[in-house]
Amino acid sequence: MPSVAKSDIVDCNIIIDPNKCTRCGRCVEVCSEDVFFGSVPGEVPTVTYPEECIYFNCCVYECPVPGAIRLRIPLPMSLLYKDEEQDQDIPE
Numbered sequence: 001m002p003s004v005a006k007s008d009i010v011d012c013n014i015i016i017d018p019n020k021c022t023r024c025g026r027c028v029e030v031c032s033e034d035v036f037f038g039s040v041p042g043e044v045p046t047v048t049y050p051e052e053c054i055y056f057n058c059c060v061y062e063c064p065v066p067g068a069i070r071l072r073i074p075l076p077m078s079l080l081y082k083d084e085e086q087d088q089d090i091p092e
């Protein structure tokens, strides 16, 4: 039976595509939290503590491969992002 990486689990908000990930480790280095705790250099990062993610997207910006890592922003935070966008549309 093939093993399932924690990053492939549907409920996880941080999704790494092992077919696109080059195992460069940049997302692990840039993360200020323990989300990728225990990841092994040279392997696809392990999403150990997804609940610690602060959703600032640093890992996505740092990743050199588009689509290798994605965040599923929880609804309350999505509303905050939306409010920010709407604020920018308000004329001064």
Ligand code: SF4
Binding pocket: 014, 027, 030, 031, 032, 033, 035, 052, 053, 054, 055, 056, 057, 058, 059, 060, 071
């Ligand atoms: S968004 Fe930030 S806290 Fe969350 S996994 Fe990426 S780098 Fe870590």
Ligand code: SF4
Binding pocket: 016, 020, 021, 022, 023, 024, 025, 026, 027, 028, 044, 045, 059, 062, 063, 064, 065, 068, 069
């Ligand atoms: S930065 Fe992107 S390519 Fe590099 S290990 Fe993380 S997900 Fe994989």
